[in-house]
Amino acid sequence: MTTQTETEIQTTIAVLVDNEPGVLARVIGLFSGRGYNIESLTVAEVNTQEGLSRITIVTSGTPMVIEQIKAQLERLVPVHKVCDLTMDGAYVDRELALVKVKSTGEARVESLRVAEIFRARVVDSTSESFVFEIVGDTGKLNAFINLMEPLGLVDVSRTGVAAIARGSRPL
Amino acid sequence: MADDQMNGSQILLKALEEQGVDVIFGYPGGAVLPIYDEIFKQDAIRHILVRHEQGAMHAAEGYARSTGKVGVVLVTSGPGATNTVTGLTDALMDSIPVVCLTGQVPTHLIGNDAFQEADITGITRPCTKHNYLVKDVNALARMVHEAFYVARSGRPGPVVVDLPKDVMTAMGDYTPVSRVTHRTYKPRMKGDINLIRRAVDIMAAAKRPILYCGGGIINSGPAASQLLTEFVRLTGFPCTLTVMGLGAFPASDPLYLGMLGMHGTYEANLAMHGCDVMVAIGARFDDRITGRLADFSPNSRKIHIDIDPSSINKNVPVEVGIVGDVGHVLEDMIKVWKAEQASPDQKALAEWWKSIDQWRARDCLRYEKSTKVIKPQYALQRLYELTKDLDDVYITTEVGQHQMWAAQHYRFDKPNHWMTSGGLGTMGYGLPAAMGVQVAHPKALVIDIAGEASVIMNIQEMSTIAQYRLPVKVFILNNEYMGMVRQWQELLYGGRYAETYMHCLPDFVKLAEAFQAVGLRATKPGEVDDVIREMIETDRAVIADIRVDQMENCFPMIPSGAAHNEMLLGPGDEAETPVAEEGMVLV
């Protein structure tokens, strides 16, 4: 049983589904019911004409579990397509975060400097606070948020990961 | 257009008719009154009024498993719908096609905690293959057709269609089944021919092969059983069946090793343990089969044929996984086997059969005979002997020791004649399931092999059986215990029989009479044959109360979490007494 003791890997899965009531509950229920991890999950309609939504899931598990997750997702009746972006070659993933920092004086100036380095934009500001908007992969967002922690971080909102394969081929 | 408009209830019934539905198991209530009113006005579809909605579900399962058709249930909203949850889960676990129509409060009240409102699509999401809430009368026919398609296609399963009351009275258009195609759900039927070739190559090189076959063959239909039988005989490989697979290969064939798994035969389990090539066909490596995973058939190359990709590599990693319908795959496999003139090493195969015959010689299903008390195994052997030559005999069971003894001692040569709750192990399944089978096969002999504890769980269905004059036979192996649980308490909990003695059991003979059935009883071995004969000859429902040895245990047994070669063969076998020597040489 070598596969069962294999180490966990992280993977990003794209799922194309019928945008019908309950479809997200089915996907989430599948993960909780079978004890799979969800590290991030995003969903939005991507094709209004055909009523299709795209769900991006970042999950982790042994290769055998990941294979199960994909097979179980494919089994859901409203699912059109399941694609393991991590397995299938190069892909781009992005996340957006809104980061609220409350500070004055040196810390306030420092937060602006850090934001500049990370190419974060100021989207709201008061005399004692900023809201930064930052886009990037999960690692970059984590690094930025960590740096903001001692500079007066008070609130974070993140979108979760959206991902797409590189190259010309659609899902 | 407006002229051919119908109300929702008429659309529903028309869709059911187009789906070939001839019977519905149901129970009325406020939310489904419009539907019942339409049922009243027609006679194409028969309605069987059950006494509890769980009974309707199991009846539909019995109907479906014995006919290969989709079983249909109709219940009201709220409590009617929640009462189906056990049956839905049962059907999901055992891959039984059922469409369950549930009433719902009017759409404008949904979410308001209305009277008898339950979020049944929410509740049943994890225990159905799929479910629908119909909010638009014009989508109703399409959804019903889709529900039947989903229930029966691929790996079959239960589908719920939730029907708000206002949708059932609204006027709308009917969509015929010919205009409905499913957008996404298109299960793969043909297997990948290259993988089939690889599988044949591996099998052709096998020295100690085994075919481990399961319920998927029954799901596929009688043709798949035919093909399996052909394939087994073509290869000369030994074949074992799961509880769900019984009947997929004739039990009377010398190539059959009996059932495998926790209460399977010695020869089947040791052959699984020691084989060098295992071919799993429509079986799902359930834990009752594998025992301790780390020691499951450690030295074999494994091939798996299954229509559900998620069954492959779920519990046990395999070398070749073929996704497809067993019928289609076996057909191709036979062709490839013949075309390649595959010829396994006959000397090795003969050696393998020699080992198997030695294991067989242990006669693992034997039990201590008695002239004083009725041994449950004896009662079942007699039941088998006295019914095996009859034309059409269908067996259902409840859950417990009697179920396993039935699986061991009643021998099936045909598919679809054995209905049991395998995956969920639902006590109370057997009586309503027998009722459903009898509705589908009015002339057949239908016997529920029951435990006294289980049968009480849905005993109310005796009333349904009386109403429709269904000649169902209930053959109770009455040990006055929840025997299966008591057995575990004996073997694993020092004989502390906590809450497993059945106090204050009803007098089953009087109970039968109270339900207008015939009650019979046997208390001594000498009475068994007479009771069975009388039961068979009675053209009404019968409850036969067979008072069996209270302390008998079901062997062989692989204790949970043990390996196949750590089987307990009978009384006196301690957990550590391995059967191993013979088995071990193969490991």
Ligand SMILES: Cc1cc2nc3c(=O)[nH]c(=O)nc-3n(C[C@H](O)[C@H](O)[C@H](O)COP(=O)(O)OP(=O)(O)OC[C@H]3O[C@@H](n4cnc5c(N)ncnc54)[C@H](O)[C@@H]3O)c2cc1C
């Ligand atoms: C008290 C008790 C004791 C038990 N002890 C045992 C025991 O000793 N031995 C035993 O075997 N079981 C035992 N069981 C039953 C056990 O729990 C499982 O239900 C059973 O083993 C599963 O059988 P199966 O593998 O054939 O799968 P099923 O549940 O019948 O599943 C069928 C498989 O076939 C696939 N399939 C469906 N349709 C098709 C198709 N058309 N083509 C290809 N594949 C298809 C499905 O995807 C699925 O993987 C016991 C149950 C109880 C309640």
Ligand SMILES: Cc1ncc(C[n+]2csc(CCOP(=O)(O)OP(=O)(O)O)c2C)c(N)n1
């Ligand atoms: C609904 C339900 N509740 C509890 C159990 C656990 N259980 C499994 S077998 C069993 C005892 C069954 O007793 P009986 O029907 O008399 O059969 P026996 O084992 O005595 O043959 C119990 C309680 C179950 N399988 N189903």
Ligand SMILES: [Mg+2]
């Ligand atoms: Mg009992």
